[in-house]
Amino acid sequence: xxxxxxxxxxxxxxxxxxxxxxxxxxxxxxxxxxxxxxxxxxxxxxxxxxxxxxxxxxxxxxxxxxxxxxxxxxxxxxxxxxxxxxxxxxxxxxxxxxxxxxxxxxxxxxxxxxxxxxxxxxxxxxxxxxxxxxxxxxxxxxxxxxxxxxxxxxxxxxxxxxxxxxxxxxxxxxxxxxxxxxxxxxxxxxxxxxxxxxxxxxxx
Amino acid sequence: xxxxxxxxxxxxxxxxxxxxxxxxxxxxxxxxxxxxxxxxxxxxxxxxxxxxxxxxxxxxxxxxxxxxxxxxxxxxxxxxxxxxxxxxxxxxxxxxxxxxxxxxxxxxxxxxxxxxxxxxxxxxxxxxxxx
Numbered sequence: 001x002x003x004x005x006x007x008x009x010x011x012x013x014x015x016x017x018x019x020x021x022x023x024x025x026x027x028x029x030x031x032x033x034x035x036x037x038x039x040x041x042x043x044x045x046x047x048x049x050x051x052x053x054x055x056x057x058x059x060x061x062x063x064x065x066x067x068x069x070x071x072x073x074x075x076x077x078x079x080x081x082x083x084x085x086x087x088x089x090x091x092x093x094x095x096x097x098x099x100x101x102x103x104x105x106x107x108x109x110x111x112x113x114x115x116x117x118x119x120x121x122x123x124x125x126x127x128x129x130x131x132x133x134x135x136x137x138x139x140x141x142x143x144x145x146x147x148x149x150x151x152x153x154x155x156x157x158x159x160x161x162x163x164x165x166x167x168x169x170x171x172x173x174x175x176x177x178x179x180x181x182x183x184x185x186x187x188x189x190x191x192x193x194x195x196x197x198x199x200x201x202x203x204x
Numbered sequence: 205x206x207x208x209x210x211x212x213x214x215x216x217x218x219x220x221x222x223x224x225x226x227x228x229x230x231x232x233x234x235x236x237x238x239x240x241x242x243x244x245x246x247x248x249x250x251x252x253x254x255x256x257x258x259x260x261x262x263x264x265x266x267x268x269x270x271x272x273x274x275x276x277x278x279x280x281x282x283x284x285x286x287x288x289x290x291x292x293x294x295x296x297x298x299x300x301x302x303x304x305x306x307x308x309x310x311x312x313x314x315x316x317x318x319x320x321x322x323x324x325x326x327x328x329x330x331x332x333x334x335x
Contacts (some may be wrong), residue, residue, distance in 0.1 A: 020263070028267035142269050147318070153276045156252065187325045188294065191318060193269045 010070035033057045042106025048113045052077030060085040067093040095123040102131045110139045115166035122180030131201040144169035219278045222258045225305015226251045230286040238291045246320040247287025253278030284305035
């Protein structure tokens with residue numbers, strides 16, 4: 001059962017989402033996302049799909065299962081899904097409540113997702129469960145900062161943005177580790193706030 | 205950080221303009237008889253808020269965190285410097301604009317330096333410094 005509050009928040013934001021994010025952030029982050037997503041291979045689980053703004057950065061010909069908690073976001077993503085040169089199967093689904101069997105995917109990819117998942121460590125544990133042993137987790141995320149004054153700014157911003165959408169101060173790298181992944185690489189894209197994270201599910 | 209020239213210039217101009225606006229606000233709000241510490245803390249808070257407002261104005265062109273963090277930093281720094289300066293000396297509106305613009309430029313340079321120090325890759329368990 002999807003978290004109704006989170007779902008309603010993103011449903012409400014969906015019609016304005018492209019205007020808010022695409023022209024600025026997506027153009028700026030595009031080259032970094034392209035580089036990260038170029039490593040996508042095998043059977044991929046992607047979240048959160050949103051309005052599909054990440055789709056143009058996907059390598060061609062992949063078999064991707066994409067999730068988002070918001071049905072309105074997925075409605076807006078249909079046009080981009082249709083033009084993707086590969087297969088994207090989009091589902092309205094809460095990461096906390098995925099019906100996939102254990103060890104289902106070769107790779108899990110997230111893009112600005114764990115700023116919004118209500119219980120991030122639990123969500124990451126759910127991803128750990130569905131990832132095959134040895135499978136990779138690739139993340140493009142914004143996080144809190146360890147450094148003043150940036151840490152203070154992210155905390156202040158979060159008081160405002162939490163009501164509208166994402167948190168700005170999540171310790172996502174620590175959360176990934178807490179969920180049982182082994183982190184293999186962290187690349188700071190902007191300060192220590194925007195980053196790519198690579199991790200693996202260690203074989204049992 | 206982005207080295208594309210359009211973003212470099214855009215970031216710089218946005219921060220200089222915001223600094224000038226906050227500098228002018230300091231001149232408008234703070235009186236010459238104010239306690240300089242109260243003026244400083246109040247204007248730091250107002251400056252940060254103005255940075256947030258500025259972010260919503262330019263986010264469409266300059267992005268998310270890359271716009272928000274420098275602008276809030278500029279607002280805070282300008283509020284601190286100009287907010288404290290106004291009660292300490294005779295201060296004109298033009299000085300507020302110039303000092304504020306200068307603070308915006310300095311803030312942007314600090315962000316570039318901080319970014320150069322923090323950017324890069326860590327591998328295999330060396331990531332303890334990351335949030």
